[in-house]
Amino acid sequence: MRFVAALLMACVAGCGKPATPAPPSSSGPASPATPGWRASLDGATVPEVPASGKICGESFTVNDAEFEDGRLTLKEGGGGGEMHFTVFVMLDRGSIPENRTWNVKADKEFGHPNVSWMFAPGGGRGSNAESVSNGYSMKLEFGKESGKKLPGKIWLCMPGETKNFVAGTFVATVKGFILRNGEADRTEDSLELLEWLADERLRKENSGKQVEVTKLTWGIMWGGAKGSGGQDVEWKLDGVNKGWLKFRFAKENGSWGVSKVWPGEQIPEAHPEKAPAQNDATPEAVKFLAAVELERILAGKIAHVRMGSAPTLKSGVAACCEATWQVEGEESWIQKALLFKWTDAGWAFDRMLAEGERFDAGTGAVEKK
Template identity: 30%
Template sequence: MKMNLNKKTLLQIVLLVLLVLGAAGALLFQQEGGLGFLTDLLEEKPPEVTAPPVAATPPPKPAEPVIPAQPVKGQLGGKPFALERAAVGGGVLTLVSGKDAASAEIRIQLPGARWETPTGKQFKVRGAAPADAPKIAIGMKDEAQAEARPKPFAGQYTLVLEFAQERERKLPGKIHLALSDESKSTVAGTFEADISGFRIVGGKPDLAADSTDTLEYLALREVLKDDPDKPIEVVAVRDERYTRPEEGGKRQSGYLEIEYRIGQGAAQTQRFQFVKEADQWKVLRALAADQIDEAHPLEAPGAKAAPARLFPYLAAKRLEADLRKKSPKQGIYGVSFVSRHSDKYKLGVCEASYRSGPESPAQKTAYLFRLKPGGWALERELDKRERVNFDSGRIEKRK
């Protein structure tokens, strides 16, 4: 049988194809006999009859672990693990064993955006984990440490983790986790994780989330409300905090201080107070640099309120007023209060620490309180040399 194309034309086409693929040189030097393999293409040879390749039998897949329909339990580091509580937030699933302080803790960092709740997602890993696999950290309480402090687990592991659909701010799921450590740690079972932390739901921020991330989001939104496109650099976020429902009070409140820079401008600081109303966090008000958060609570405590709440409020009001008179244009930073009282001697002390600048050295003062028929009252600022002896109920002077 004669070929329709002449040898020259066919050789040219083959070389062009090889050059287009960028492999001409490589093939020419890899093939024994140089251009012989091209000549073979041109020779009239009867077609070789070859048997169809036999499909290789894939190795059998390991059986999926059977996950029991009961709360997660097993052993971690050779010690029993029984799930007490679970939480998911910030891209991390946390499983804790132990009623009071955690006796053991497993943290699983999930792939994907940390603002997303992994509703309906599944993760499976067997052996060497790829770069985008969940990362495991484990911690166990022992004689050297009073609480479990998870550390990254670097060995191989088997993981089957499945999340169901969210309901009432809880995310059910089930897990099988086996580690390649000395004790062959294995835990398996079901969980119902509390959803915590700031997150994005349906493309919108979940402002019901109790999290400092939620407060940061609201603060930045407030800073950028006049011009969302302006370039901003966050220098620092300080004193982030919020009250929890169990801490008392009709409404939850929060606070933070943010230092930022617009473009190449000088750094500036703003303070924000927050309130949670109708299950949504929002900015309550902005405070000036010379205002103290504790002096402007959402609900002012009365004279018969608990000293732990009343003393910082009254001390903050006095400290704020005194510093405004002393240094009208100076800010107040890093304020903290420590209170102590004695019902027996009907007196108390609130120690205050503050700075005149973000990086300035701390200064301290203290205020004396007395319990009167109408409740606790701030009597005066203590002298630098004075101290209250709570064993005797006397005010003593240091020499």
């Protein structure tokens, strides 16, 4: 399993001042009704009030809370600036920390969640930030998630002379890749979800056998109501390398799924369910023909290919489609533009543009950059 964790060292400490642990408070534990900065939270109860605090001496009120990939972010935005606290907790991939608690004392031990703050008020006032993995005090409690809403309570007191803190209740929106009882939430726009769906497809098609995904590349996603995405996957079956497969995904009725899978040597855009005609004067036809031509040029090599999303054309004259690819086993990515000319039969491949050339969609001519 992959873990979302952070053991980051302090980056910028205390609003332009060196971060130094504050001296122990002589006032003892805070009353639950009076949130504030404390050197120790022993015996304290998180106040049942909306989360707020101070950063760099300025009042801070949480008006947006999110939990994604093990990261809780409590922030105040608006007015052209942003202030926030972030807590990284160590969890299994896709897990939600329902009914979990963390009690951290201000010691020098490691293994605590990493915490950070950022102060970027806007208005040309500059920004400051700090990230630490110990030396702070925190009480953090999560409730039960429902409808991607995760309630919680926090009292966090950061080290340093500025005594940054946040205390109170919040409801965080859960985002990103989510697993519940081994089943993924298929509604979230997340590359990790696409990886999980590819792995699930391979396991279902090879039930009773050992499936191992050994390498992933070309992960790409366009989210939204009618989202789409792609992922190239190298895998093994019962310990034997089976090579590469090219997965494509679609989001329909709010749920992601695998739409089709191609062998590694094919370019999916060159194999649509219905191929455009050669004399189809549309960008979609140009993209299809460019993929067909590039697949011919690669001549059976395994390559990870990204076809340009919007080919440019001058109707009845010429068209150009960009493509980026990496041949498996090679380090570099290649980016080229494929030029097509309009003939009596329709589009015909002319050549790849040379370095320093560009296509002018207004005239259909190739020019020097």
